[in-house]
Amino acid sequence: MKTSLYFVARIALAWALAFVLVLIVWLALKGGNRGRPTWPFVLAALLTIAWQVTCAFSHLRRVRLIAGNIDAGTVANRQRRQIEIPFEADEAFRMLDATIRELPRSENIEAARDSLQLRAKVKRLNPYTNKIVYDLFSWSGARRNQILATIKPADGASSVTLICEPEGAAWIDWFLVDDGTNLENAEAITRAMARRVSERCCDDRAVAKQTVTEKELAVARLSLLHAQVEPHFLYNTLASAQVLTRCDPARADEMLGNLIVYLRHSLPRTGDEPSTLGEELERVRAYLDILKIRMGARLNLQIEVPAPMLTVPFPPMMLQTLVENAIKHGLEPKSGGGTIWILARENEGSVAVTVADDGRGFSAEGGGTGIGLKNVRERLQLAYGAAASFAIAANFPCGVAATITVPAQVVQGAKNA
Numbered sequence: 505m506k507t508s509l510y511f512v513a514r515i516a517l518a519w520a521l522a523f524v525l526v527l528i529v530w531l532a533l534k535g536g537n538r539g540r541p542t543w544p545f546v547l548a549a550l551l552t553i554a555w556q557v558t559c560a561f562s563h564l565r566r567v568r569l570i571a572g573n574i575d576a577g578t579v580a581n582r583q584r585r586q587i588e589i590p591f592e593a594d595e596a597f598r599m600l601d602a603t604i605r606e607l608p609r610s611e612n613i614e615a616a617r618d619s620l621q622l623r624a625k626v627k628r629l630n631p632y633t634n635k636i637v638y639d640l641f642s643w644s645g646a647r648r649n650q651i652l653a654t655i656k657p658a659d660g661a662s663s664v665t666l667i668c669e670p671e672g673a674a675w676i677d678w679f680l681v682d683d684g685t686n687l688e689n690a691e692a693i694t695r696a697m698a699r700r701v702s703e704r705c706c707d708d709r710a711v712a713k714q715t716v717t718e719k720e721l722a723v724a725r726l727s728l729l730h731a732q733v734e735p736h737f738l739y740n741t742l743a744s745a746q747v748l749t750r751c752d753p754a755r756a757d758e759m760l761g762n763l764i765v766y767l768r769h770s771l772p773r774t775g776d777e778p779s780t781l782g783e784e785l786e787r788v789r790a791y792l793d794i795l796k797i798r799m800g801a802r803l804n805l806q807i808e809v810p811a812p813m814l815t816v817p818f819p820p821m822m823l824q825t826l827v828e829n830a831i832k833h834g835l836e837p838k839s840g841g842g843t844i845w846i847l848a849r850e851n852e853g854s855v856a857v858t859v860a861d862d863g864r865g866f867s868a869e870g871g872g873t874g875i876g877l878k879n880v881r882e883r884l885q886l887a888y889g890a891a892a893s894f895a896i897a898a899n900f901p902c903g904v905a906a907t908i909t910v911p912a913q914v915v916q917g918a919k920n921a
Contacts, residue, residue: 508564511579515560516553518678523549556679563681566631570684570691581682582669583690587697589662591704593620596655596662599704603696604651607689620655625671628685647671649686651693666693738763741794748797759797765790781848781857782814784823788846791824795831802841803831809848809857816855817913819887825876826859826906834863834903842903855912860905865898877906884908 527545564574571578589596600622601615609627616622626649648671656663668686670676741763748756766787785807796803827844835842845860877896884892892910899905 507574507576507579511564512557512560514678515681516557519553519556520549522679523553559681559683563683566684567687570687578687581677581680581686582667582674583686585664585666585668585690585694587664587666587694589664589697589701590660591662591701592660593655593657593662595704596664597622599697599700600653600655600664600693603693603700604653606696607651607692610651620657622651622653624651625649626651626685626689628670628682631683631685649682649689651689653693664697666690668693740798744798755797759794762790762793762797766794779818779820780814781809781816781818781823781855784818784820785809785814785846788823788827791827792844799836799841803835804841804843805846806843807846809846810850813848813850813855816850816910818855818857818910819883819908822880822883822908823857823859825880826908829876829906830859830861830863830904834861834865838863850912853912854909856907856909858905858907860899860903862899862901862903865903880908884910 564579567578568574577583589599591599594617597615597617597620601613604610604622604624605613607624607626609629610624611627612623612625614623628647628649650669650671652667652669654665656665668690670680670682670686741759745756745759745763748759789805789807792803792805796805823846827846830844835844842862845858847858847860849856877894881894884894888910892908894906894908896904896906
């Protein structure tokens with residue numbers, strides 16, 4: 505109540521003092537009492553003061569409707585807001601620019617992205633007649649409001665200083681009211697920014713949730729692909745060991761020992777523990793030793809992997825898949841068997857591992873491009889994205905060469921050792 509009375513009294517007093525000043529100047533120019541003002545002058549002064557007091561009461565009423573309360577901050581013609589935005593300055597600037605451009609009757613918008621400033625003019629309409637305001641001080645610029653917004657970057661966030669005020673100089677605030685239009689603009693921009701921030705946060709949460717879901721699906725799919733071990737190999741090995749126990753127990757014992765090593769390396773790994781190229785080579789050696797017992801002199805193996813590269817992380821079961829393909833589609837169909845080469849080399853931060861054979865190659869009977877190689881491509885894409893690659897080509901003079909390229913990263917524990 506005190507704020508309202510003070511506000512109205514200030515407006516009335518400002519106009520009264522203005523008329524007194526005009527009266528004093530007029531008397532001085534006319535020379536004392538000879539220039540005494542007539543009753544029309546006094547009547548015009550009283551009517552003007554009464555009209556401005558009425559406008560002040562109307563202003564207070566509208567401010568109460570907009571803000572819900574009346575205090576020194578809400579009744580003022582010039583409004584200031586501090587808006588905290590949990591985004592970088594560029595994103596905050598984009599949101600603020602879109603908000604101001606959507607403000608009704610906004611015009612002359614100036615956006616300076618480098619200095620993170622926005623300026624705009626807003627036509628001020630009479631809230632009751634929806635017509636442009638005309639008053640005694642139209643020449644001072646009071647017919648329009650203006651907006652100044654400055655963005656201050658912070659660590660991963662931004663702070664917006666928003667100023668909504670009449671376009672005219674500050675002294676007109678003693679005589680005129682803006683009918684709460686600047687309060688309305690400030691509240692509208694604050695609400696719009698809050699809505700945009702909320703929508704952006706909801707979108708980010710939805711994207712994060714979708715990313716987590718996709719990651720879980722990818723992990724599940726990766727685990728499924730990792731679990732695809734050919735059961736025929738296990739059955740054939742056990743059947744061969746059973747036969748050898750009757751005729752050659754020593755070789756049966758050797759075969760079962762290699763099978764134990766193979767299965768131990770084929771068990772699912774716990775947590776995020778990576779496999780290494782050395783561990784994958786041990787699995788492949790056990791696998792090939794088992795097959796060598798079955799194939800005899802028809803299978804030869806040559807491995808050229810530098811010792812420092814044995815600690816490089818390598819996707820589990822991929823090397824095994826390439827070797828299985830080389831045996832199944834290359835050497836087994838060939839009457840005389842052949843040789844498998846496993847080569848590894850490092851080049852510009854990546855490791856390339858090649859499995860080559862001199863078998864039948866890309867023939868109708870053994871193409872080597874089935875489900876196993878498809879799983880290799882899918883697992884590389886899931887695990888490394890564009891950082892890894894897989895290539896398969898004909899070997900010279902016969903056979904196939906398949907190469908997996910992954911980022912070269914040494915396991916930390918092995919590196920320290």
